Amino acid sequence: MANYNDIIGRPDVADALIPDGVATEIIKEAPKNSAILTNAKRSRLSTKKTKQPVLSTLPEAYWVDGDTGMKQTSKAVWKNLNIVAEELAVIVPIPDALxxxxxxxxxxxxxxxIAEAIAYKIDAAAIFGVDKPDSWPAAIVPAATKAGNTLAQGTNDDLGADVAAIAGKVSAQGYPVNGFLSAPGLNWELIGLRDEQGRPIYSPNMAVGQPSALYGFPLNEVETGGWDPDKAKIVALDWSKQVVGIRQDITYDIFREGVITDDAGKVIINLMQQDMKALRVVMRVGWTTATPTTRISKGKGYPAGVITPPAEPTTTS
Incomplete structure (x- = not known):
């Protein structure tokens, strides 16, 4: 249901932010960054819709029969991959007195x-398809599932072996895995895992804000709230095939005059009359997954794979 009448009022901040001579520092978490925006290949869009050429047919080479044999011809074909920038926006009104x-x-x-809220929307849409714009392609997890690139946790001896198996499956399609996504907290589950030679497969990074490494590749925990643990445990992917198109970076504008209406045109807030200001935040961003033809996949693979949660054990009465 559309919402047009949310404002930050005194009941929302209470005495915590309007103190009587106490400290003004707020106890809070640092805002989380979007895993998709941070890791995907970035492209600056000059228009709402941009076409990105992607290889769809590979040229062939042929042996020549004898000294005077006829040389055959071949060609490469490219198709257009569309990146469509959609708008994310919100208005936050605050009374002047408050x-x-x-x-x-x-x-x-x-x-x-608000920047964190935008990050959540982008991650949830691109990874799982939650509230995804119609102009964007199928999200990573549904598309990987449709391509058959899934593996249930517990299929192999441990989670480390499952990760190696799904990464190997994606790489075997011509898309070398160079990164992983997961829910927050997976690092603690991985710390004790070893390979067949007894070496740790997981390397936690002690530097704040830097991803840890799984099999030598970055493991990014999705901390924006955009991860669905019921649908995926880990996503292994080729980041070079994930493309984010930025048409407009996040902009912040404060308005002192104007009205806010609902979708029926009814005025809900009059900034000047009610002594309020409103912060309008806008970002225009597109996302897509490139699936160029490789010598291995022949156009049938997908550059991501998913480890799904373990199947619920069946019980008998």
Whole structure:
């Protein structure tokens, strides 16, 4: 249901942000970045819709029969991959009196939280298809599942062996795996795993904000809230085939005059009349997965694979 009448009012901040002579530092988590925006190949879009050439047919070579044999011809074919930038936006109104009385700068506190909300939307849409724009292709997990690139956790001796198996399956299609995605907390599950020679397969990174390594490749835990643990445990993928198109970076504009209406045209908020300001945040972004033909896949593979949660054990009465 569309929503047009949310504002930050005094009941939302209460005494925590309008203190009587107490510290103005807020206890909070640092905003989380989008795993898709951070790792995918970036392209700057000059228009809403951009065409990216992708190889669809590979040229062939032929042996020549004898000294005077006839040489055959071949060709390469490219098809267009469309990247469509869609708009993410929100308006946050705050009464002037509340902003003046608060012990902190509400506008500066709200900005990173909105950026995190945008990151959540992008991750959830691109990885699982949640609230995905119609112009975007099938999300990574559904597309990998359709391509048959799935493996249930517990198929092999341990999770490390499952990861190696699904990464090998994707790589065997001509898309070398160079990164992993997972839910937060997977690193603790992996710390004790070893390969056949007893060497750790997982290397936690002690540097803040840097991904750890699984089989030598970055493991990014999706911390935006966009991960669905019921659909995937780990995603192994070729990041070079994930493309993000930026038409407009996040912009922040504060308005002192204007009205906010609902979808029926009814005025809900009048900024000037009600002594309010509104922060409008907008980003225009597109995403797609490139699936160029390789000598191995012949156009039938997909550059990602999914380890699904273990199947529920069957019980008999």
């Amino acid at each position: 902003a003046d009385d608060a012990g902190i700068n509400l506008w500066e506190e709200v900005k990173p939280l």
